[in-house]
Amino acid sequence: MKKNILITGTSTGVGYEAALLFAKNDFKVYATMRNLDKSTPLKEAISADNLDIELLPLDVSDNESILKAVNTILEKDGKIDYLLNNAGAGFAKTLEQSTLEEIDWVTDVNYTGVVRTTKAVLPHMREARSGHIINVTSVGGLIGQPFNEAYCAAKFAVEGFTEALATYVSKAFNVKFSMVEPGGISTEFMTNAVSKTANDKGEFATGEYAPIFQKYLEGAQNRAEAGEASPYQTGKEVAEIILDLALSENPPLRIRTSKWAEDFTQLKTQADPDGSKVIAQIQATIN
Structure with missing residues (x-):
């Protein structure tokens, strides 16, 4: 029987890209999205x-919607082998x-939605x-960044949530946990982030924050013009x-998706790049 995977946010x-790629690699894919009109x-x-892909409606902000999708998969296959919590939204203010x-919205979409789907599966x-x-x-989720405090807080929460589960669930029940940590992704995610960021005048920061935001943008532009590595990847690359x-037999808890992401987070990750050391340390206290 094929391995199957439930993926959120596949519009x-x-x-x-993950839905297509997994299906092309012999997975049965349950591709979900909040609004099937975008399918x-x-x-x-x-x-x-x-491709062996079945579309299902699933809104990570709606627990009934999640449970309905999960039950549909279980009724068809009797199992869920993989859950890819991908749905999320950018925000910078x-x-x-x-x-x-x-x-509340940023937290719900980026953190509580992950909790809901994980709890269901x-x-x-x-x-x-x-x-x-x-x-x-x-x-x-590792490094706080200017004008991203609400978004970073939600992603930090996902990191702590996942790490905590991995300390005791994995060894006892053979359920693996991993976190994928990209830099920027040049997809509609960024367009949506911008639309949620600007005020009704199209301004991203106002008052005394405006010059700080301008310097922040100028710094990013200068680094790009100097030929520094770009944080942006395509959805397919991720x-x-x-x-x-x-497909890894022993998947890491954490993985960055580019050299830029590795370099950017090095001060936080150099002692334990993939998260395995801290997990082993904590597991030793409960075994």
């Missing part, structure tokens, strides 16, 4: 290559500029004594790393 970007490009790709509603993997949960986080991770 564009990494999720879209036309994926449907066309499925038809063109006769100062704390003062952000509304509490926006902060984990019992079945535990009972099967098999499974791999892969969470797409970010270098922003998806290829996710596939390699899924």
Whole structure:
């Protein structure tokens, strides 16, 4: 029987590319998205290559929607081998500029959604004594960055959540956990981030924050013009790393997706690049 995978956020970007790539590598793919009206490009790709992909509606902000999708898969296959928590949204504003509603939204989409889907799938993997949960986080889950405090906080939360589960669930129940930590991804994710960032005048930072934001942008532009490595990758490039991770017999807890991401996070990761040392240290206290 084929291995199967549930992927969230497959309408564009990494999720879209991962759905195609896993299907082309002999996985049964359950490609989910909040709004199936956005599934036309994926449907066309499925038809063109006769791919084993089934589309399901799943909104990571809606627990009933998650449970319905999970139960549909279990009724068809009796198992879920992999969960790829990919759905997320970018956001960059100062704390003062952000509304509490926006902060709640960023946290819900990027962190609580991961908790909901993991909570729905984990019992079945535990009972099967098999499974791999892969969470797409970010270098922003390791390094706080200007104007990204709400987004970074949500991704930091995913990092802590995943690491904590890995300390005791993996060894006891053979359920693996991994975090994929890209830099920027040049997909619709970035377009959506911009649309959520600007105020009604199209400004990204106002008042006393405006000159800081301008210097931040100028610095990024100067580094690009100087030929420094770009943080941006394509969704396909990141998806290829996710596939390699899924196929690995002993997948790491953490993996960055580019040299830029490795260099950017080195001060935080050099003592334990893949997270295995800290997991072993904590497991030693409970075994």
